[in-house]
Amino acid sequence: MLWKIEVRQRPSFFDALGAAVKKDITDLGLGKVDDVRVEQLYFIDGDFTKEDIEKIASEALFDPITEEFVARPVRSPVNRESISDGARCGVSNGVKTVEIFYNPGVMDPWEESVKKAILDLGFDNVDAIKTAKRYLIKGEISDEKLKIAGEKLLYNRVIQNTRTCPIRVKSPKYKFRLNIIDILGLDRKGLIKLSRDGQLFLNLDEMLTIKEYFKKLGRNPTDCELETIAQTWSEHCGHKTFRSKIVYSEQLTVDSKTVKSKKLINNLLKSTIMKVTKELNKPWCVSVFKDNAGIIEFDNENNICFKVETHNHPSALEPYGGAGTGIGGVIRDIL
DSSP: OEEEEEEEEOTTSOOHHHHHHHHHHHHTTOOEEEEEEEEEEEEEEESOOHHHHHHHIIIIIOOTTTEEEEEEEOOOOTTOOEESSSSOOSEETTEEEEEEEEOTTSOOTTHHHHHHHHHHTTOOOEEEEEEEEEEEEEEEOOHHHHHHHIIIIIOOTTTEEOOOSSEESSOOOOOOOOOBOOOTTOOHHHHHHHHHHTTOOOOHHHHHHHHHHHHHHTSOOBHHHHHHHHHHTSHHHHOHHHHSEEEEEEEEEETTEEEEEEEEEESHHHHTHHHHHHHHOOTTEEEEEETTEEEEEOSSSOEEEEOOOOBOSSTTTSSGGGTTTTSSBOOSOOO
């Protein structure tokens, strides 16, 4: 049986997340919002009784001091893959509802933790788990502005969606499909369009190089091959700016005279930061410019390992073409 558990703040307690969303909507000028409440939803599929579900909810999924929950069965098709009536949609009593789910094929970060909690309680009959977040927005905000608020504040379109009727609890079975990209049949305009539409973010010279390579092989590339090349040649992975030749020009005024200068910098990183670090060769620099981290001496017994590089998250999905490197934070262990 498929069960749904709704966890929400008690009415007498302050909803910090809801208040933050309300402030953000107001700051963006999207509408006059009186209140925002946030609820956490759990869909649990398995051979459970109502008593089992209430035990799971009360002992693992909510804080009895500040929260309350409602658990109920959800009517669903025989295969229990989708929920047709398990989510509140639209408007009710002046409150607009937005429910956020992870896309099929995207890992739900709550799923494994909930499964483990259920197993720790002595239940081993979980078939599937799906989680969602519900925002109840009360106030004067149009559907158009609500959509903008959702995309800017509430969810990430790359990995999430707001489809609430129906949703899937179990991901559909994966069926492999080989996609061949007809790059050999494209002219220059077609290559540029392919790079743009496919979010490869490669320039014409790079696309022509790829075309020539596969022309020698006598075949077109698969989508996987093309995207692998694009990722390898991206700014994020290839550091094309750092490694390229840069012409630096400056204009100075010296003794009322204008002095112009121009010089060629061959590899910006190596000719500046790396160069001076190696020339100084400080004894307390244990390891520099190796393995994505740096190590310096802290005292006679300890070293400190630093990693000052930031990465996209989720990797290979966003931002476009690695252009947003530096947004977010380090998500890899420095070791």
